[in-house]
Amino acid sequence: MSIKINQEFCIRCKKCVNVCPGNLLDMGDKGKAYVKYPKECWGCTSCLKECPTGAIKYYLGADIGGRGGYLYTKRDNDQLSWLICKPDGKHVCITVDGTQANRY
Amino acid sequence: MNLELKILNTDILIIGGGTAGCFAALTIANNSDCQVIITEKANIKRSGCLAAGVNALNAYILKGETPESYLEYVRNDAEGIIREDLVISMAKRLNEVTRKVETMGLVIQKDSKGDYVARGRRNIKINGENIKPLLAEAVEEKKNVQVLNQVNMIDYVIQDNRVIGAYGFSIKDNIFYTIQAKAVICATGGAAGLYRPNNPGFSRHKMWYSPFNTGAGYAMGIRAGAEMTSMEMRFIALRCKDTIAPTGTIAQGVGASQINGKGEEYERNYGAPSTPNRMYSTIRENMEGRGPCYLETKGMPMETQEELYKAYLNMAPAQTLRWIERGKGPSVENVEIEGTEPYIVGGHTASGYWVDTERAATLVGLYAAGDVAGGSPQKYVTGCFAEGEIAALSAMSYIERIKPVSIDREQIINKFNNVTRFLKNSPGLLRVEDLEEAMQKVMDEYAGGISAGYMVNMDKLFIAREQIKILLDRSTFLRANDMHELVFIYEVIDRLYVCQVVIEHLIARKETRWHCYNENADYPKKDDEHFFRYVNSRYGNGNIEIIFREIVKKDEQYEHQD
Ligand SMILES: Cc1cc2nc3c(=O)[nH]c(=O)nc-3n(C[C@H](O)[C@H](O)[C@H](O)COP(=O)(O)OP(=O)(O)OC[C@H]3O[C@@H](n4cnc5c(N)ncnc54)[C@H](O)[C@@H]3O)c2cc1C
Ligand code: SF4
Ligand code: SF4
Numbered sequence: 001m002s003i004k005i006n007q008e009f010c011i012r013c014k015k016c017v018n019v020c021p022g023n024l025l026d027m028g029d030k031g032k033a034y035v036k037y038p039k040e041c042w043g044c045t046s047c048l049k050e051c052p053t054g055a056i057k058y059y060l061g062a063d064i065g066g067r068g069g070y071l072y073t074k075r076d077n078d079q080l081s082w083l084i085c086k087p088d089g090k091h092v093c094i095t096v097d098g099t100q101a102n103r104y
Numbered sequence: 105m106n107l108e109l110k111i112l113n114t115d116i117l118i119i120g121g122g123t124a125g126c127f128a129a130l131t132i133a134n135n136s137d138c139q140v141i142i143t144e145k146a147n148i149k150r151s152g153c154l155a156a157g158v159n160a161l162n163a164y165i166l167k168g169e170t171p172e173s174y175l176e177y178v179r180n181d182a183e184g185i186i187r188e189d190l191v192i193s194m195a196k197r198l199n200e201v202t203r204k205v206e207t208m209g210l211v212i213q214k215d216s217k218g219d220y221v222a223r224g225r226r227n228i229k230i231n232g233e234n235i236k237p238l239l240a241e242a243v244e245e246k247k248n249v250q251v252l253n254q255v256n257m258i259d260y261v262i263q264d265n266r267v268i269g270a271y272g273f274s275i276k277d278n279i280f281y282t283i284q285a286k287a288v289i290c291a292t293g294g295a296a297g298l299y300r301p302n303n304p305g306f307s308r309h310k311m312w313y314s315p316f317n318t319g320a321g322y323a324m325g326i327r328a329g330a331e332m333t334s335m336e337m338r339f340i341a342l343r344c345k346d347t348i349a350p351t352g353t354i355a356q357g358v359g360a361s362q363i364n365g366k367g368e369e370y371e372r373n374y375g376a377p378s379t380p381n382r383m384y385s386t387i388r389e390n391m392e393g394r395g396p397c398y399l400e401t402k403g404m405p406m407e408t409q410e411e412l413y414k415a416y417l418n419m420a421p422a423q424t425l426r427w428i429e430r431g432k433g434p435s436v437e438n439v440e441i442e443g444t445e446p447y448i449v450g451g452h453t454a455s456g457y458w459v460d461t462e463r464a465a466t467l468v469g470l471y472a473a474g475d476v477a478g479g480s481p482q483k484y485v486t487g488c489f490a491e492g493e494i495a496a497l498s499a500m501s502y503i504e505r506i507k508p509v510s511i512d513r514e515q516i517i518n519k520f521n522n523v524t525r526f527l528k529n530s531p532g533l534l535r536v537e538d539l540e541e542a543m544q545k546v547m548d549e550y551a552g553g554i555s556a557g558y559m560v561n562m563d564k565l566f567i568a569r570e571q572i573k574i575l576l577d578r579s580t581f582l583r584a585n586d587m588h589e590l591v592f593i594y595e596v597i598d599r600l601y602v603c604q605v606v607i608e609h610l611i612a613r614k615e616t617r618w619h620c621y622n623e624n625a626d627y628p629k630k631d632d633e634h635f636f637r638y639v640n641s642r643y644g645n646g647n648i649e650i651i652f653r654e655i656v657k658k659d660e661q662y663e664h665q666d
Contacts, residue, residue: 023588094417
C-alpha cells in the first residue's frame with residue numbers, strides 16, 4: 001500500500017515529512033517531498049491530511065486488489081473532504097463533518 | 105559518520121508518545137510540577153495506533169453495566185488468564201478518562217438526555233479521526249512536558265538495580281541520547297511484523313496493527329531482565345480481506361453476521377462466542393472448504409452504506425477506497441473477512457510486562473502502560489488512557505520516595521560504542537530487510553503463523569527456537585548507512601528478542617486454551633489442572649527462564665515477589 005507525491009504541487013512545507021508515523025518521507029534534491037520507503041507505508045493517510053495542496057495521493061497496491069483509483073483530501077475547518085478518483089476517471093467526493101460522530 | 109553524545113535530565117521519562125504515553129504526561133502535568141520528557145520515534149501528532157483515527161471507544165461502562173461486569177466479560181474472553189486486579193482498576197477509570205478526552209475536544213455522540221450513545225454493550229460512538237492530534241495538542245500546551253519527536257529509544261539505563269533512564273538516538277540528526285530520569289514509564293505499544301504478514305509483497309505494511317510498533321518496549325524489558333507475562337497469548341484479528349480494516353464497525357455497528365461461502369451462519373457451530381472463537385470458526389470453515397467467509401452486508405440500506413463509507417474514512421480509509429474503486433459497496437457485495445498474522449498486543453490480549461497493581465514492572469523505577477503492559481486484555485483506547493494515568497500517579501509517588509543517582513560515564517560510553525558499531529560494520533551479506541523476511545518466515549512456518557493455520561506443535565517450536573537464535577546472532581553484523589537504517593536494525597533486533605520469548609511461552613503452555621492464539625496440536629485440550637496459571641518469563645545470560653504464577657483475584661493488591 002502506498003502513496004504518491006506529485007512534486008509539481010509540492011510547496012516544500014515539510015508537513016508530511018514531519019507527521020508520518022513511520023518517518024517514511026523526506027525532502028529531496030529540489031527541496032520537494034518524496035517517498036523514501038514506499039514499501040513501508042501503513043496507509044494511515046496522515047500525510048495526505050497534512051498536505052495543504054492535495055499533492056499526495058493514496059492508492060491500493062495491486063497485490064491487495066487495487067484497481068488504479070486513488071484518493072486525496074481537502075480540509076475546510078471541520079469539514080474533511082475525501083476525493084476519490086475511480087479507475088474510470090470519475091470523481092466521488094465524500095465530506096465528513098468532524099463535529100459529528102460516526103453513525104456506526 | 106560521527107554521532108554527537110547528548111545527556112538530558114528529567115524527573116519522569118515517558119518512552120513512546122502514543123495513547124498511554126500522552127495520557128500519562130497529561131496526568132503528571134495536571135497533578136504536579138514534575139519535569140517530563142516524552143521520547144517518540146515519530147511525531148506525537150499522528151504516531152502509533154491512533155494515526156488514522158479510531159471508530160469507537162471500545163471500553164466504556166454504559167448504564168446497567170459495572171466495572172465488575174466488564175471484568176467478567178474480559179475474564180470469559182480470556183478463559184480466566186487475566187490479572188483481575190489490573191482489569192478492575194482499569195475499568196473503574198474508564199468513564200472518567202472518557203470525560204477528560206471529551207474536554208480535549210473529542211466528539212462523542214450523545215442522546216437527548218446528554219448520555220453517550222451506545223454501540224453494543226461496551227462501546228460508544230465517536231468521531232475519532234482526530235483523536236491523536238487532540239491528545240498531542242493537549243500535551244504540547246503543558247510547559248513542564250518536553251517532547252522529543254523522532255527519537256528512537258533502545259535500552260534502559262540500569263544502575264544499582266534501578267532503572268534510571270534510557271538510551272536512544274535521533275532519526276534525523278546524528279545524536280545519541282542518554283536521558284537520565286528518576287522514573288521511566290514505558291508506553292511503546294505492542295509488536296507487529298513478527299510473523300509473515302497477510303500481504304507479504306508490495307503492501308506488506310498494510311496490516312491492522314501499526315507496523316511501526318515493533319515491540320521495542322518488550323525487547324528493552326526482556327534484555328534488562330524484566331518479568332514478562334502471557335506472551336503466548338498472541339492476538340489474531342478477524343479483519344476485512346486485503347485492506348485488513350477492522351470489522352467491528354460492520355459486525356457490532358450494523359449487526360452483520362458471519363457467513364461462509366454457502367451462505368450459512370457458522371460461528372455458533374464452534375462453541376460459545378468469544379473473540380478467539382470468531383477467528384477460529386472462520387479458519388475452520390476455510391480449511392474445510394466452505395470459504396470464503398463474509399460479513400453479510402448485502403441488502404443493507406443505501407443510507408447505511410453511505411454512513412459506513414464515512415465511518416471507515418475516519419479510521420481505515422483503504423476500505424472505503426476499495427468499495428468505491430470496485431463500484432460495489434457493502435450493500436451490493438458481502439465483505440470478505442480473513443485472519444491477520446499474529447501480533448503481540450497487551451491491549452487486546454494479555455501479553456506484556458508483568459506489573460503490580462500500581463503498574464510497576466519488576467525492575468525498580470520502571471512503569472508500564474498500554475499495549476506494552478500485560479495481564480489486562482481488552483483495554484483499547486480508554487483502557488490505555490486509564491493505565492497511563494495509573495502508571496503516572498505511581499511514578500510520581502515513587503520519585504518522592506527515592507534519592508536520585510547519576511549515571512556512570514563508562515556505562516554511557518559502552519552503550520555509545522555498542523550502537524555506533526553498526527555504522528562501522530563493513531557491508532556484509534545480510535541486509536536488514538532479508539533478516540526481517542527470514543524471521544517472519546520462521547515464525548510463520550514453525551511458530552504458528554497464517555500458513556500454519558496458527559497451529560503449533562513442539563517439534564516445530566524447537567526448530568523456531570533454533571532458527572531465531574541463529575538470526576539474532578547474525579544481526580550483530582548488520583550495517584547502517586544512516587540514522588534511519590540504524591532504526592531498522594534495532595527494530596529487527598527487538599522483534600527477534602520478542603520472537604524468542606513468544607516461542608518459549610508457546611513451548612511452556614502445553615495446552616490449547618485459546619483457539620488460534622495458542623493452538624497446540626500436541627496438546628489440543630484445555631488443561632486447567634496444570635495451566636490455569638500465568639506463564640511468565642525472565643531473560644538473563646542468554647537464557648529465558650519460565651515462571652508459573654497463580655491467578656491474582658480482583659480484590660488483591662498485587663506486589664512483586666520472587
Ligand atoms: C488500526 C487500529 C484501530 C483501532 N481501533 C480502535 C477503536 O476503534 N476503539 C478502541 O477503543 N481501540 C481501538 N484500537 C486499539 C487502541 O488503539 C490501542 O490499544 C491503543 O491505542 C494502544 O495505545 P498504546 O499507547 O499502547 O500504543 P500507541 O498509541 O501505539 O503508542 C505507542 C507509541 O510508542 C512509540 N514508540 C514505539 N517504539 C518506540 C521507541 N523505540 N522509541 C520511542 N517511541 C516508540 C510509537 O511510535 C507510538 O507513538 C485500534 C488499534 C488499531 C491498531
Ligand atoms: S500514509 Fe501514513 S505511513 Fe504512509 S507515508 Fe503517509 S503518513 Fe506515512
Ligand atoms: S505536505 Fe504537501 S506541500 Fe508540504 S512538503 Fe509534503 S507534499 Fe509538499
